[in-house]
Amino acid sequence: MNRYFNVSNPLFSLGFFVLILFSCEANTDDDLASSSEPIIPTNLTLDISIVGADSTNPYGDGTGVINIVANAENAIRYEFRFGNGVVVTNTTGIVQHTYTKKELHTYTVSVSAYSKNNRSVSTSEQIEILVERQPFNNLVFYDEFDVDGSPDDSKWGYNVGIGNNGWGNGEKQYYTNRPENVRVEDGLLKITAKKENYGNSAYTSARLLTEGKFDFTYGKVEVRAKLPYGEGTWPAIWMLGSNISTVSWPACGEIDIMEHWGHNQGIVQSALHTPSSFGDTRNHGSQNIEDVSTAFHVYAVEWDSEEIIFSVDGEVHYTYNPANKNNETWPFNKDQFLILNVAMGGSWFSIDPNFESSTMEVDYVRIYQ
Secondary structure (H helix, E strand, O other), X not given: OOOOOOOOOHHHHHHHHHHHHHHHHHHHHHHHHHHXXXXXXXXXXXXXXXXXXXXXXXXXXXXXXXXXXXXXXXXXXXXXXXXXXXXXXEOOOEEEEEOOOOEEEEEEEEEEEEOOOOOEEEEEEEEEEEEOOOOOOOEEEEEOOOOOEOOOOOOOEEOOEOXXXXXXXXXXXXXXXXXXXXXXXXOEEEEEEEEEEEOOEEEEEOEEEOOOOOOEOOEEEEEEEEOXXXXXXXXXXXXXXXXXXXXXXXXXXXXXXXXXXXXXXOEEEEEEEEOOEOOOOOOEEEEEOOXXXXXXXXEEEEEOOOOEEEEEOOEEEEEEOOOOOOOOOOOOOOOEEEEEEEEEOEOOEOOOOOOOEEEEEEEEEEEEO
């Protein structure tokens, strides 16, 4: 047998070349695989500064704002988590975040740095931060009622009539815009409920509202008022969502700053009506004030994106702050308008048969943002 190959054979030469070619390609892939190492970010740093923090205010200035700078070698993007469910991703490693939950709270802030092949490293830091409501001090609407006669028609309109089903509460009054029921006199707005036959009703009164003239989202309302007296009177200072004509009640939301019933003389109440709780709502609070019909008091609400706080003369009696804010519990992220009225009677209480007339006097209305 011949022990030597004849390399001059054309078929042998072609096969030998193909074998060498495949061998080279296999070696090249192996070399690349062995030299390809994962890129992992290194030296990750996280720097957090709380705005306004110093030796006197270690938890910040109450705005809830923090500034963050993260940096890592070989990082092309950063993912930040603030301990409140919020996640932000960017390529700069620089971010500002605002906490909104009121009072002092502790959060764990974390950042993950990612390389171009999606390898990551992470670090975190715990912070304590104070969030306070920023004061509403910009006066955006007011009426001091210092011009005698009819209320300023650039600010106030009226509901006139009996409404549907007695305005929905079995009320007995007919609302008018007559001076007998509503007038400005001696620096006061006077809304008077009277026992008289008018428009097939046994009582008259007035209901003023800023609908179509002024509405707002978030702010502070202050109304200094003295309330009427008598079993069956139902004065109220309240607000309705400006979208009521399109979404109806209670989807529009209702904020009752003050309600008072003459058969429960010493109690004033605040309440909210939402799709999740309306009519006989569970969202309410009250306080005892014996002289509501003989002295002026400041009835107020402070309303922001997180909570609604009700008070009388600065004393808080109810705060509404649902943990889960959605259309059912929080229709209060849209404009509302203000209403002042005195109703008579209701579906669940009666009127003193000896009642003749009584007046709610309003010294001023002021709305701040």
